[in-house]
Amino acid sequence: MKLSNSTNLSIIIPTLNEAAQIGNLLAYLKANSSPGNIKEIIVVDGGSTDGTPRLAKTLGAKTITSERGRAKQMNKGAELATGHVLYFLHADTYPPKNFDLYILKAIHRNMSSGCFRMKFDTSKNFLRFFAWFSRINSRLCRGGDQSLFISKTLFHRSGGFNEEYIIYEDTEFISRLYKISKFQVLPQHVVTSARKYEQIGTLKLQYHFGIIHLKNLLGVGPEQLYRYYKKNITS
Numbered sequence: 001m002k003l004s005n006s007t008n009l010s011i012i013i014p015t016l017n018e019a020a021q022i023g024n025l026l027a028y029l030k031a032n033s034s035p036g037n038i039k040e041i042i043v044v045d046g047g048s049t050d051g052t053p054r055l056a057k058t059l060g061a062k063t064i065t066s067e068r069g070r071a072k073q074m075n076k077g078a079e080l081a082t083g084h085v086l087y088f089l090h091a092d093t094y095p096p097k098n099f100d101l102y103i104l105k106a107i108h109r110n111m112s113s114g115c116f117r118m119k120f121d122t123s124k125n126f127l128r129f130f131a132w133f134s135r136i137n138s139r140l141c142r143g144g145d146q147s148l149f150i151s152k153t154l155f156h157r158s159g160g161f162n163e164e165y166i167i168y169e170d171t172e173f174i175s176r177l178y179k180i181s182k183f184q185v186l187p188q189h190v191v192t193s194a195r196k197y198e199q200i201g202t203l204k205l206q207y208h209f210g211i212i213h214l215k216n217l218l219g220v221g222p223e224q225l226y227r228y229y230k231k232n233i234t235s
Contacts, residue, residue, distance in 0.1 A: 007107060008039040009100055009149075010083030013061075014073035015043055018091040019050040021193075026059045028094055037100040039083035044073040070144075071161035071169035078155055086155055088148040088170075092193035095147055102186050103149045112154045113177045114184035115146040122194040126202055137185045139178045140213070144170030145192040146185075154181055165222040167229045168212060172222075200233060208232045 011029065015022060022043065029041060043056040046068035053063040066076040078086050085107055089095065095116060096102065106114055118134040120127040133141045148170065150158075158176060161169050177183050197205050211232075212225055 007084045007104055008037055009085050009087050009103060010039050010077075010081035010152075011041045011087045011089055012074055012077035012081060013041065013043050013089050013091055014046065014066075014070045014077070015048060015052050015056070015091050016046045016068065017048045017050045017052060019048070019052045019055055021091045022052055022056050022061075023059060025089075025091055025094065026056065026061055030060075032095070032097045033100040034098075037104060040081070042077045042081060044077040046070075046073050069163065069166055069169075071163045071165050071173075074169075075160045075163065078152070078160060081152065084152055086150050086152055088144075088150075090145060090147070090192065092195065093145055093147060094191045096188035096190065099188070102188055106149070106184055106186060107151060111182060111184040113148070113150040113174075113181045114186060115142065115148050115174075116186050116188050116190045118143075118146045119189045119191050120194040120197075121191050122197075124194070124202065126206070127194055127197060130206060135185060135187075137183070139171075139175045139183075142171055142174045145190070147190050148174065150177070162222070166226040168216060168222070168225050171213075171216070205233065 026041065041061040043053065043061045043063045044066050045053045045063060046066055053065065057063045064076060064080060066073040074088055085103060087103060118131050120131050134146055158180060161173050165172050174183065212228060215225060215228065
């Protein structure tokens with residue numbers, strides 16, 4: 001259902017070697033939204049070597065290239081977006097059916113920024129427990145896997161993503177949005193992949209993410225956060 005003739009979404013998806021994911025996601029987005037509400041889907045690629053941009057383009061997405069780094073990629077997508085509302089989505093995260101309607105209704109109720117609740121695509125109770133906290137409207141419970149919608153006006157007023165952050169860029173940005181807008185958590189769920197937990201180990205990864213959150217709360221800067229991430233998660 002087309003909600004409004006004057007308000008529409010630009011979906012922005014940062015990618016790096018997501019050929020195995022992007023096709024399914026683009027098909028899902030088209031099948032679970034109303035075309036009149038979606039101005040464009042922009043895939044911002046950070047230098048894939050697996051054909052991700054080519055595949056995305058053949059499936060109808062606008063594709064652009066950017067320097068690597070999700071903050072830089074998402075800012076580049078926002079700069080070129082022509083929709084009234086920006087919706088940032090990871091390549092392995094699936095929003096709820098009719099997500100476009102939920103977002104636009106929220107925008108029409110003067111909710112200029114927000115996200116959905118989150119579930120993992122796993123039955124592991126440990127991850128289901130942590131995903132439960134995504135319903136709490138606190139910046140401590142936010143993360144990029146929950147997706148993010150924001151009016152273009154507010155995005156530009158906020159200054160966008162801080163490109164000094166190689167990791168944690170979503171949480172840092174949303175923390176700022178809590179200070180300047182009435183951030184909303186919509187009751188529907190996105191479903192995000194647990195693949196990183198499966199690759200690294202559930203307890204290990206959740207522990208290190210917790211330490212990164214704590215370090216950020218204690219005032220540790222983006223370079224130190226990335227060094228910790230690189231040493232303990234990607235090494």
